[in-house]
Amino acid sequence: MPDFRELVRGCLQELRLPGPREAEIVEEVAQHLSDRYDGLRSMNVPEAEALRTIEAELGARDLANEFKQVERMGTETVALGSGGGRPWTGLRQDLRYAVRALRASPIFSAVCIASLALGIGANTAIFQLLDAVRMRLLPVRNPQELAMIRPTNLGRTGHGAGDFSYMTNGLWMQVKQQQQGFSDVFAFGGWPTFNLANGGEARYAHGLWVSGEFFDALGVQPLLGRVLHAPDDHPGCGVVGAVISYPFWQREYGGDMNVVGRTVRLEGHPFPILGVTPASFYGMEIGRQFDVAVPLCSEPVINGEDNFYNMPRGWWLTVMGRLKPGWTFAKASAQLNAISASAFRETLPPQFQADTAKQYLGKKLAAYPAANGVSELREKYETPLWLLLAIAGSVLLIACANLANLMLARASSREREIAVRMALGAERVRILRQLLVESLLLASGGAVFGLLLAFGLSRLLVRYLGQTLFVNLAVDWRVLGFGAGLAMLTACLFGLGPAIRATKASPARLMNSSGRGQSATRERVSLRKVLVASQVAVSLVLVAGALLFSGSLRRILAQDAGFRRDGVLVMMMDFSSLQLPTEARLPLKRTLLERVRAVPGIESAAEVMFGPFMGNGWNDRIVVDGKKQETTSIEDTITEGYFQTMQTPLLMGRDFDAQDTATSQPVAIVNQKFAKVLLGTNNPIGRTFKVEVYVGERQPEWVVVGMVKDSKFDDMRDEFEPMAYYPQSQNRSDRPDTEVVVRSQLDPASLMASLRRVSADVNPGITLEFHDLRREIENSLLRERLLATLSGFFGVLAILLAAIGLYGVIAYGVARRTNEIGIRMALGAIRWHIVRMIVSEALALTVTGAVFGVALTVIVARSAASLLYGLTAHDPLMLTAAAVALLAVCLIASAIPAIRAARLDPMTALREE
Template sequence: MPDVPKWRHFLRFWRADVDADIDDELRFHFEQRIEDLRARGHSAQDATRIAHEEFGDEAATRRGLREIGERVERRRERMRWWRQLLADLRYVLRGLRRTPTFTAGVVLTLAIGIGAAASMYGTMRRLLLEPPPHVAAADRVARPYFHYERAGDSARTFDQLSYPFYERVRTEARTLAGVAAYSPGNSLTVGVGADARMVHATFVSAGFWRTLGTRPALGRFIADDEAHPATGARVVVLGHAFWQRRFGGDPAVVGTTLHVKGLPYRVVGVAPRGFRGVDLTDTDVWLPLFTEADGQGRPATWHTFASSSNLKFVVRPRPDVPPARVAAELSRLQKLLVEEEDRTFPSQYRSHFRTHVSLGPLTGAAGFDGRRIPEATVAAWLVGVAGVLLAIACANVASLLLLRALRRRREIAVRLALGMSRRRLAALLFVESAALALSGGVAAAMVIAVGGAWVRRVLLPGMIAESAGVDWHTVALFAGTVVAAAVLTGLVPVLQTRRDVAAGLRDGAQHGATRRSSLYRGLLVSQSALSAVLLVGAGLFVRSLHRVTTMDLGLDPDHSFVVRIDFTGTGRPGPDVMAFHERALERLRAVPGVRSASVSVSAPLRTAQGGSFRLQPAGEVLSTSKGVPFVNYVSDGFFDASGMRIASGRGFLPADRGGAPVVVVNEALARVAWPGRSPLGECVYPTWAPDACARVVGVVRNAHTFQIREDQRLWLYVPLDPTDVGDRVLLVRAAPGARGMERTVERVLRELDPGLPYVDVHRLGDALDPQIRPWRIGAAVFTAFGALAALLAALGLYAAVAYAVAQRTREIGVRIALGAARPAVARLVVGDGLRIAAVGVGMGLVLALVGARWVADLLFDTSPREPTVIAAVAVSLLGVAAAASLVPARRATRVNPTEALRAD
């Protein structure tokens, strides 16, 4: 063979394209090589042998050449495909650049739809599906739930029990590899003086981090002996975000001192980023369970009470033990604890509960009763709502692309007539939709970042931790959504290209293609229908939010403020603290804008304590099926300061503090204790002074104790003795229109005593905000999505009507030339738009009514078929449709018949 590169010979063989040609070429060069070798002096036998060695087996050579040819062909095919794709992309980008309004509208629409869907999915996943961060083998860790059932009473479930139960489980359980108790959601002060701040704290028992399998980011965690009741060591572990915020991420913080509630604590470590235990609440500092002390620094003794229910638990079963066996063992230990506690009471006061324990996972956003919290349920619904918005966005984009294809109908027909295959045309249209979808995806990434931050900080504050890494599930959903949007939006105009080529050449862009496109009308109807569904949901949640925020709570949540000052660790004796509260009370009452002020032991909507009272000196302690009444010790002015209303009698007077014993009861207690008669003048006997008659001087209307939804609780109010030593809170009620009361109260108190620790001033209704949050989330997101959906539907309808007017220019000109009044032409155009909207709205309202029963549990005192909401949605969407049709209708009335007929 000549000394020519083999690939060049191969190209000649490959261009032959058939095996016969390859064989002929191969035989020719084989014979030529033999002749060349003989000319150089080789014998015929040696020349043939050498040629065979160089060429090898002819069949193998032929197969090798064929395989190489196929590879080259595939490579050339790929190159042709890429060149074709790049050419299509350049063509599409030039076209999109020539129509910036259309391009921006499509990209923004896709960004809203894709961004909303991905943001809501990420929120739902972090609430419901993701295990707590930094918990090793989280599927092997469980929460115990304690169930109580008694004959004639409803069953109850709680996730809290006592420290003695923890000790019993820790020492006696054989099915567990680890158990821990903890108390989350505590608010306390850190720092001193002006640097003092209120933070969220969690108290943990021995073995907490070991049970969770968590490792510190810095330093170490609290040791077992430091969390023992006999030790109560003053050590603290910082939350990662608190460490970054307060200390700037300084690693030298380990070993320093942090003042907690005025007492010095040694920082021993920093928790890993994003770690928040197993609850949906942020934690700034982690403390040993038994460092919580009274106001004089003495260790707390609550851990000795078996009947207390103030600790949550987390357990890690042994690898070879099934959960049912663990639950059975915990049920046995709980039963033993209840029986031992019952034996300390007389038989008539025993609980007679049937109890058992169940285990729940760490995921699922479960509340204290093991059921999903309302925020998580609403978040799951919002994923579906975001999906609906995404469907509306895709329908809108598909309709716009279809409209674009209809406008290019003659061009498409010419392309097909000149030989372009439908497959090639479909590829071109898909490239256009893919380019728009990718651009929308890039913009959606910004929507996800902004929307995710808004959800975390505004709608679900403190419930979703900042992710320590990339959420690949959300990324996968995002990518899949972009691809699906590209396919779905590109499929619609592709289907339109299946129309007859001759019809396209004949009709072109001059005869109402849009009117004959049932697919286009279907997209517009679907947008209106889905918009109606979202707006009905928005209306129901807005109605619920309005009712829950305007309901009568029996007090004033908006203008009353709770003032707390934690004197723990300041070294002030109890009488000095009480004297300060009395001075503060008088000073606050003199502040302009303050309507009333009072001091009490318990803060409404925040804390409550039970009291033991009798109606007869030798009678039984007053008790109902719901337990003993709550009691609060208050000063004069308490009912006005909290916004409670006196139903009969009077409130407390200054002389009642330290005078003859008197009490005020609420209406619920009055009905139970003195049914059918007025309680005024009746006696109540406290158990600590069984012969002392405290006369009822007033009846106050019922007020909510802790919950938005709750049964009426029994309350009794007693005058606060100014010499009693104990916890105090101040209540301040501002006059209507007063502004900045929180800052004013803090400034006044610091002027009164510059050495005060942190002064915590909060609106009374702030305690209810977490309960109102589900309706606020639903109202905000449904309203935002519904408004966006209505806007997209209006834009789609406007584009359709405007295009129809442009296509029917000749028809409108003929009508006007024949004497049609211009208002009649306007009604004709608006009527077309209203008919499409009416069909869509009707279908949407039917869908909303069918699905109403699924959202009934999420509403507050609102029917899911609220007629005013349905009517308002129908009127609003039809009004939007009419407004979207008015501009094209006005344009139609200005058509010049002469010019329209000449143009045709």
């Protein structure tokens, strides 16, 4: 490749430029000549002829004089040549030029990069969560081969332990023995929490019940020691050992390399540590990381009489398998369907009544893809995250529209430069590429800072969703590809249009135009107005969405829960480690409750089997006058004073008292919903009912002695459900744990300290756990709070961006019409008329955008209807409020340039060119 720098240096010698400036020009023009040389050579022009052609073309031009003209017009460089031939020719020179051009406008560059970084960062952060929750495969060997084996009908009859507990232990054994389509099958589940403390306040580890085949089937190799194998898991195995996770090993044992052989106490039982899993393996559920894995057969040791392992109607397992080569999910499902009849027949619980047995025997097994594992987090947050990604994408579109307006304004100031470059021989394609390189450079800067922002935002969102939540946020190709794709897309969105418009006019027309250039044409102004109106429309959608989600959250929190949530502390007490006989449990509970009630500052206290919003509970079908009702009822066991403590009004009848004993008439208190729906009356006092029981169980008849107000139990979004309360003194089976609800205005820290002392005085082996009721209710609304918070943030950002865009268009229009405004004022127009003229133009743009925005909101809001509470997707009040808010902000934005125009001196304005 010839070096053209000496040739160019000779042409510029008479200018006597400073050394650095001359070197810069020489380098750039030499690059253009190199591009021209490459173009000629690509057309098979001999080397010597190509050199002569370039020298002749350069000699025919007065390069020094052309450079003087360009310098007078304020351009940065001389542009020569077309760079024909290969499309990538001159890209390095384009990049250098773009860097110099952006460096010369630091404020413009900073605004563009910051806007893009915010938009790209927000979108990438939410996409990273979606990637981790929805798209990422399990960190095991060949996860695409994994299938979940479960009934096609997920309805369970009996006791359940977890959202994905689709199988009983008996069904797992049948599948293990009869299946043919899987090379390996394994079971896991229960998701227990193991208390590591030996008395006092509880300290929990996230557990995982696993079959002996679990680790081998997944291909998980131990980091230290060994994992569980099939021989470790057999009926009556007792305490075999535990496998701990890498994070638990680091947290609890400081990464001790000699941890194998030590013991970990789980619910008071010492389990020898067999091994440590690698850091990459977190379990089978997205959103939850296990700490300790224990074989299925050890479950009776931990749970004692309430174990699921030996319970025929205990649904507690998730069963998966690895497909054999040549087998598909459909083929495996067909084989499972064929063995379903015998599997369910062999495992039919003998306690089931005829109708329940028929329902159970009618179930069918099938195989479902399980490469992504299971996830309650996915089910709860997938739709909101997709919605938030759409919202963040809309904000990015608004930012791109703003940047497109900025690029249009920048292009108008560079039209004379572009004209001279084209007049000097640069082709339109080459200049268009140069302008696009500038846009890509800005977008790349925005993407880099946006990705850095995204990694911090995604972790902040995970912490916002829950302290114990585990989401694998390791960066993978999808996240990086998404960020890079956004950068390319935004560069095209805000850079392509202005670049095309800046280069499509003829150089002669641009050179002969007035000082304002081609940007003053009606076509370009119209484009900027369309962009602003579009911003207003999209902004209205986002503002309306923010108002809908925040309004939905306010309605949920403001509704009457049926109890007073402030000042209530729930103390969970577990004394299973004391191994008390059943007859000794009730006296201990009474002693504890009496001591708690005697603590100074406690207004009232009561015991309850399952406190509201604590995540546990049970329900049954009710039998009234010999007829089983279709609607189930939530059931709970309480002591006297519970309704006083919760401040749930007793509407009629009486509370439980000392007369309600184990030998007296069984009594119950029901809520309004129970009385109306199940008993068909508003006055249930004296009515009787039974609870559906299994064959062979006693069926006591309960007499209703009181009715209380409806109250929420598990979710503030749920409608009120039928509820029945039974006295603890008539409880048919006394559990080795209880919950005490305490109402007090004491400081929570001092209250908990007093309760710890009370528990330790009664028995130091009792395990305690404290929950603030208000906080638990707020935690149950994390999804709603996430939507309200983020949509509110994006709504405010959108409205500000729209206001900035409107301000830019109006301010630019005022500057373009300075001469016209001066003439109007010289002819007698008062300042108020000038303000009204400019503001009315802004109002027309805003109203136009708002009209389209309202229509767009009604259309897109339907997709979010299921996430709203007490509001419709097209709520007129919210739409009106959004439109008014947007209108007010936009009017303020337009008033600033309008007032500035009204203050112009007419004579100064008339002298404007």
